[in-house]
Amino acid sequence: MSTEQLDAVPPAADAPRAGPNRKTLAVIAAAMAAVVLFGAGMATGSATVDPTASEEYRALVGERTSAAGERDAVGTKYDELVGDYNSLVSGMEEREAGLDERETDIEERESALETREGELRSVEAAVAKREKAVTGAEEEKATNAIGNGTWTVGMDIAAGTYRTDSPVDSDCYWAILRTGTNGDIEENDIPGGGRPSVRLSEGQDFKSNRCGTWTKR
Secondary structure (H helix, E strand, C coil): CCHHHHHHCCCCCCCCCCCCCHHHHHHHHHHHHHHHHHHHHHHHHHHHCCHHHCHHHHHHHHHHHHHHHHHHHHHHHHHHHHHHHHHHHHHHHHHHHHHHHHHHHHHHHHHHHHHHHHHHHHHHHHHHHHHHHHHHHHHHHHHCEECCEEEEECCCECCEEEEECCCCCCCCEEEEEECCCCCCEEEEECCCCCCCEEEECCCEEEEEECCCCEEEC
16 A cells, blocks of 8 residues: 555544644645745845935935925025014004004193183183173263263263363353253353363253363262
C-alpha cells in the first residue's frame, strides 16, 4: 500500500484522532518560509531606500516652502492692516475729542448769548420805563405849563398855583377871566418885574402876554 493510499483510509470511528499528516506539515513550512523571506526583503528594502531622494518628497518640500512664504506674506499684510486700523481708530478718537470740545465751546457761547440777550431785554425794559416816565413828566409838564395865549382851567390847564419860570419885565400882562363870558375880568396885572404867581380854579380862563412860561407849583 502506497503513502497516498494510507492517507486516504479513514480512521475508525472509535480510533484516536491523529495529528496533521506530512503533506499538511510541508504546506505550513513552505508558508512560514515565504513569510520570513518577505519580512527579510522588507527589512532590506527599508534599510536601503532613502525617501527624501524621491521626486514626491522634493515636491512636497517645495510646496511646504511656498506655503510658508505665502503665510509670511499674509502675516505681514495682516500686521499692516492692523496698523492702519489702529491709526484710523486713533484719528477718529482725536476727531471725536475735537468735536466734543467744539460742542462745549458752542454751548458756552450760546449760554453767554442767552445771558446777554436777557441783560439786553432788562436794559430795554428799563429804557422803556424811563422813556414812559419822561414822556409822562413831559406831558404833565405840558399840561402844567402856560405860555402866551388864553387857557381854560380844567380843559387846557390844571387848576392850581402857577409862577413864571423867569423874571418878567414891564411888557408882561396877565388876566384871570370868567369862563363863558365875553372876557369878564376877575383879576389882572402888569407886574413890571419879578416872578409873579397866580392861583387858578375851574370856571376861569387865564390870559398871558409876554410873561414867558408859567409852571404849576
